[in-house]
Amino acid sequence: MVGEVNIAVHVAAGKGLMNEWWKIESCTPGGAVLTGGYELPAKYVLHTFGSGFRNQAMLESCYSSCLDLVLEHNIRSVVLEVAVRYAHKTIPRLI
Template sequence: MRMQQQQQQDGDITTLDDIPRLEECYRQYPKPLIRELKAAPNADWSERISMWKGDITKLEIDAVVNAANESLLGGGGIDGAIHRAAGKELLEECRKLRGCPTGEAKSTKAYKLPSKRIIHTVGPIGEIPGRLESCYNSVLKIVKDENLRSVAFCCISTGIYGYDNEKAADAALKTVRNWMDENVEEARKIERIVFCVFLDKDVQIYEKTLPRYFPMGEEQ
C-alpha cells in the first residue's frame, strides 16, 4: 500500500483536508497482500485513520501529541521542536503541571502552534510494551474527556528512547485499534486520528503495518 505524502514548504500549514483518509488510499491503490492480519475490516474506522509525513508543529488539528520527558520542560527531538514552535508560554504552563509519570499524559494549550491543544505523554526508555500502550490509551482518554475531534500522534519512544521503530508502530496501531473497538461510541465522535511520521523508514513501516490493523473490507 502506497500512502500519499505532502512535502511542506517552510511556513506552510497543513489541514486535515490536505491529508487523505486511509480508506481513500485503499480505493486509489491496489489491495495489498496482508500477512498476519491483526483485526477485522471496519470501513468506519478506516475513514477516521490517516498516515502523514511532515512537521507536526505545522498541523492544524485539535491536538498534537508531544513525546515529552517526565519533567515536561522540553528536551530534544520533537519535544524541543514543539516547545520552540509553541513559544515560552508553553514552558510556563508546563512548569505548573509538575511533571508527568511514564505512560501517562497531560494536556496544555498549544499557544503559537496551529493546533488547539498539545497532549504531552512520556514514553518508556527502552522496549516496555505496557508503558508504551499506556501512552496511547492516556492520550485517547484526554481526547475523549476534552471532546476533541482530531489528534495527531508522533512516533512515541523511538529515536533516543531506543524503542524499535517496527515494534513501536505495532504497539501504537494495536492500542488505537483496540481502543476504538472497545469505545465505539466515543471513537465515532473522533473525525480523524493521524499517525504523523517524519523518517522515511517510519513511512515504510506504517505502510506495511496499517493494513494489518485497519484492513480494507470487501465493500471498499
C-alpha cells in the same frame, strides 16, 4: 530524535507553553498531560512520559493515556508522533 521533537514543539509554541509546562505538578511514566497549543496551529499539545519507552507495555500506556485525554476533552482531530520501535504493534490495537 524524540528529544529533538520535544524541543522543536516547545520552541514553536512559544513562552506560553513553557509557562504552563512549569506549572505541571507531575505525571507518572505511562501517563499523559494536555496543555494549550499557544503559537502552534493546534489548540492542544499532548505530552507523554514514557521513561524512554523501553518496552511495548510502556508505549501502550502512553498512547492509551493520550487517547483518554482526547475523549475526555472531546478533541476531534489528533496527530501522534510515532518514533519508537513498538509502535507498529501498539497503535492498531488501541485504535
